[in-house]
Amino acid sequence: MMKKIFKGIVIFAFIGAMIINSFLNPSTASAASASKANNLKELRAELAAYQAKMNAAKQGSQNAQNKINSNKNSITAAEAEINTNKQKIEDSKKKIEELNVEIKDTEEQIKELLRSYEVMKGDNVYLDYIFGATSVSDFIIRCSISGQLASYNDELVASYEAKISENEQLQIDLNNREKQLDTQIENLENSITSLGEQIRQFDSEAVKFEDEVKATQESINYYVKQGCKETESFDSCVSMRSDTGFVRPLKKGVRTSNFGYRGTNPATGAPNDYHSGVDIGGNGEGTNVYSVANGRVGKIVRRSSCGGNVVYVYHTINGTKYTSAYMHLLSIKVNVGDLVTNTTVVGTVGGGAGTRSYDKCSTGPHLHLSLGTGWYGSTYVSYSSWRSHLVDPGKKDYVNIPAKGKWFYSRTWN
Ligand SMILES: [Zn+2]
Incomplete structure (x- = not known):
């Protein structure tokens, strides 16, 4: 009996050590690591550290x-x-x-x-x-x-x-x-x-490290240009600037599916389907998808069986936190932690032949855009919470996407 308990403790300790170890030694596979700095002072310290390493x-x-x-x-x-x-x-x-x-x-x-x-x-x-x-x-x-x-x-x-x-x-x-x-x-x-x-x-x-130095220097220039103070948090500084609303994630497109309950899911055939966002068609695979507002990349999901590659961006609009989600992407152009503006390309349109092998929830090239209040993955973490925070992104107050079947040709105007 004692032996069994001891064995259990050993295995538990071993697994614990492995988990701790994986936290202490994050994978260095990706070339540009996301910055952990939350203000200019910290970012300058990161820059100095990269320069020293370089x-x-x-x-x-x-x-x-x-x-x-x-x-x-x-x-x-x-x-x-x-x-x-x-x-x-x-x-x-x-x-x-x-x-x-x-x-x-x-x-x-x-x-x-x-x-x-x-x-x-x-x-x-x-x-x-x-x-x-x-x-x-x-x-x-x-x-x-x-x-x-x-x-x-x-x-x-x-x-x-x-x-x-x-x-x-x-x-x-x-x-x-x-x-x-x-x-x-x-x-x-x-x-x-x-x-x-x-x-x-x-x-x-x-x-x-030269790349890191360049990237960090660019970030510093960006925040200085935004008028951020040395110890003012980026969240506060970036959200405070004239970022009072959203723009469209594509330069042109046509709404092909509405937010909310719809009859049958066109891809899976499931009845009484709840659609978590607005679908925008009219663009081929590989078309640039932009962030709908300034913010920070909060979460990335790769090769999901329903939704494929998804980028989640955190925003603070007039003091309210939002998360925008871009689904069925062919490629992802950002990393978690990246600070983005409403002109940053977060990924490219997928959902067609390029993603069909793993994404079973799309019938052709289109962007699925979701918008929820709070920061999904930070303010709350469960999918059911995300569902309960969703809003209709197509509304004029939000991203303003013309009614189903109507085209738009600009990111801001009809
Ligand atoms: Zn959709």
Whole structure:
């Protein structure tokens, strides 16, 4: 029993840790992350952070490049040393040859001297040398010199041999040094390869942060232009400007279905169907869909089986919160958290061939526009709450869409 409970606790803790971990490490897959700043001061801090990261990436790239250059210099120096050492080995070999010749010569001389030394005890033509002495003392000196020379030449041979073994040792040392330098060069080349990889990573990071810096700078310019104060919240600032109403989400179109209860759902065939918005046809797939007012992207649903790709935008119009929803989109052009104006393209018209594979609630290309009070996903979260907050977006007070079957050709006028 205890074991079972313990196992349960472990699994629970594990799942908990995974959930916490997923919050701490949000996916970095999307290129431009939505800003969390809610006023200019915070946005400027974000900008400074992006700039710092961008500069760090650039510096990292530069440092790696410097290291590569220094490694290349070290390789050149090592190769030069190898060449010098090869020359030294050649010289050393020649030196040994020379020393061998010297030894041979010296040994010849020794033999000769020993022969002349030997004659003191017997007959020999070299007696001439000894007996050619002019006096007794000269005779003794000559005998003595022959002996001394022989032993001196022995020493000479020994010193030559020492020099040969010195040179042999030098060659061993130089060969070892060459192996050492070869390893050094190999290590430096490997290091250059990994530094190159580092540079690529730093450079792509730098580009990413450069994009963030640009985007953040643009946002700052936008809010400054709107007259936002440094610590005034964007919600208050953006809603306070002349955003007192809605405009149409398309440049032209025709209402094809009304808001509210309608007979049978044209796509699913369900009876007594409640239609959560107004359908606008007359535009091909891929036509730009604009936000109906200034605001902030609050929620995005992708590839829903009924509604397809949906963007929800939060607005504050004359102090009242609204959420507008754009359904059956072929593509989504914004991210959650993006601040939008009524000229921002939030997505493109879908609902036809481009979205049919997953969106089962559309019969052809059109935009479904919903409008509800409050911020769906923030003020409340359930779909039933959203349903209960819906209003008819087609009304003149709201988005003002001409009656069913009538076309419009502007975002503001009939
Ligand atoms: Zn619809």
